[in-house]
Amino acid sequence: MTMLSSRRGCACCLPTLGRRGIFGLAASAFLAPMARAEDGTAYDSMLLTCIDPRLVTPVNAWMGTRGLTGKFSQFAIAGAPVGVVAPAFAAWHTAFWDNLGASIQLHKITRVIAVAHRDCGAAAIAYGDASIATPEAETALHTRVYGEFKTELAKRQPSLRVEGGLMALDGKIEMFA
Ligand SMILES: [Zn+2]
Incomplete structure (x- = not known):
């Protein structure tokens, strides 16, 4: 039975x-409205972040609040956009653009989300201590660097969307225009 x-x-x-x-x-x-990676997942973005340990958890938690957990690749480099455009870190730049190209090819991402942060030691190395000495100075610096990053991205990967922000150590983020 x-x-x-x-x-x-x-x-x-x-x-x-x-x-x-x-x-x-x-x-x-x-x-299917969007391209899918080889494993069938519709990934969304590459996250560009600094290597600073204080920001690892807050940045990933913020991505989670946006519903992006599991939907982004991640490239961590000292300074985030600073590491990608600062002349002081010229030797690193190619690694980012090559990895971004690989993520577009493999994961079919359509956006870069660049998150810089306050009190960034890499920004001080690249542009001097005065560049982050006050909140106003570091806002101005990171806004300018993000602008340079966007310009370079538009040249190299014009089809990608981009957004960026400056995160405080408490996890609060101000988005760049
Ligand atoms: Zn940093």
Whole structure:
């Protein structure tokens, strides 16, 4: 009896699941609004962040509040956009652009989210201590650096959307225009 009922279960369920599976695949392939990575996931962004340990958790938590957990690749480099455009870190720049290209190819991302932060030691190394000595000075510095980053991104990957912000050590973020 047990075997019979189990066999009967297979006989009536499998064709139904099979049809639903095939229909589901066909429908999602036909209706899919965005490109998908090779593993079938629709990833959204590459996150560009500083290596500063104080910001690792806040930045990822902020991405989570935006519903992006599991939907972004991540490139961490000292200074975030500072590490990508500052002449002092010229030797690093290619690594970012190459990794961004790889993420576009592999994960089909369509956006870069660049998060700089206050009290950034890398910004002080690249542009001098005075550049981050006051909140006003560091806002001005990171706004200018983000502008340079956007200009460079527009040249290299014009199809990508971009947004950026300056995060305080408490996790509060001000977005750049
Ligand atoms: Zn930093």
